Amino acid sequence: MANRLGESGELDGLKRPDGLEGKVAVITGAASGIGAATARVLVREGASVVLGDINDAALEKLVAELGDSAVGLHADVTQEEGIRSLVQAALDSFGRLDVLDNNAAAEIPEDTGTATSSDEAWRRTFDLNVMAAVWGARHAIPAMLASDGGGSIINISSGAVRHPTATKAAYGACKSALETFSLYLGAQHGAAGIRSNVVRPGFVLTEGVRDIFDEEQRSRFADMLTLGRVCEPQDVAETVAFLASPASGYVNCAVLDIDGGGARPMVSW
Ligand SMILES: NC(=O)c1ccc[n+]([C@@H]2O[C@H](COP(=O)([O-])OP(=O)(O)OC[C@H]3O[C@@H](n4cnc5c(N)ncnc54)[C@H](O)[C@@H]3O)[C@@H](O)[C@H]2O)c1
Numbered sequence: 001m002a003n004r005l006g007e008s009g010e011l012d013g014l015k016r017p018d019g020l021e022g023k024v025a026v027i028t029g030a031a032s033g034i035g036a037a038t039a040r041v042l043v044r045e046g047a048s049v050v051l052g053d054i055n056d057a058a059l060e061k062l063v064a065e066l067g068d069s070a071v072g073l074h075a076d077v078t079q080e081e082g083i084r085s086l087v088q089a090a091l092d093s094f095g096r097l098d099v100l101d102n103n104a105a106a107e108i109p110e111d112t113g114t115a116t117s118s119d120e121a122w123r124r125t126f127d128l129n130v131m132a133a134v135w136g137a138r139h140a141i142p143a144m145l146a147s148d149g150g151g152s153i154i155n156i157s158s159g160a161v162r163h164p165t166a167t168k169a170a171y172g173a174c175k176s177a178l179e180t181f182s183l184y185l186g187a188q189h190g191a192a193g194i195r196s197n198v199v200r201p202g203f204v205l206t207e208g209v210r211d212i213f214d215e216e217q218r219s220r221f222a223d224m225l226t227l228g229r230v231c232e233p234q235d236v237a238e239t240v241a242f243l244a245s246p247a248s249g250y251v252n253c254a255v256l257d258i259d260g261g262g263a264r265p266m267v268s269w
Contacts (some may be wrong), residue, residue: 029104150193202259
């Protein structure tokens, strides 16, 4: 049978979407975990990245690993100036901005429970998870529009919005607020070519999580899951890369659960 693949490897009339070559992404909280994995995957796919974090040592190491495709900046995203400086660095270093990945998060030990957490814990959690994204949109959207290629904003939420834990009520509630903010962003700016989507990981084996659970606990957890393995940071990063790229051009206002399908069915009838 005749092969319908042309020289470019495309089927007749079926154009391959552009990839991330030439695109520029800002990633917050990029020095470790899911953010670092995302930086590696986006650079692998041809993007340039501006990486922000407050952990300077880890950030410096990652930037050295990624070479000329990456710029790192000390940027505390609980301050508007932190996120503004990342957007500016994208324009100064690479001349454009296409992608904003709102990824930064932190453990706030005072985020104990619904009634017991301090106001300060609630406010810090809100600033980090919600205001950082608000400020990000405020500065990134004009830069994306000026770059003339549309844009993609990716907001990293958490399965905690649907599966409450014994502590961290502020974290779960603020991630819910981030999801709703993402929906409004996509609705209000979609017509201008700027998409906004949520990536909602379940339990991910980042360095921090590896420290808390031993090998046996991790393996018991994996046995309970539909896919039989625990999520790695790269699993989340690949989804972020898809949402960042033109291949997801009709995905807007979506929430993608990256939990491998969750728990295995407990009964078999
Ligand atoms: N690991 C998981 O199991 C899991 C599950 C669901 C959702 N998430 C979400 O994934 C995202 C990444 O988390 P992770 O697990 O990779 O965490 P991580 O702790 O490995 O990485 C978070 C990064 O954010 C940085 N950061 C903290 N406060 C900051 C600030 N004010 N300004 C800038 N950077 C700051 C930290 O220094 C760190 O490098 C978060 O939004 C988190 O809520 C993680």
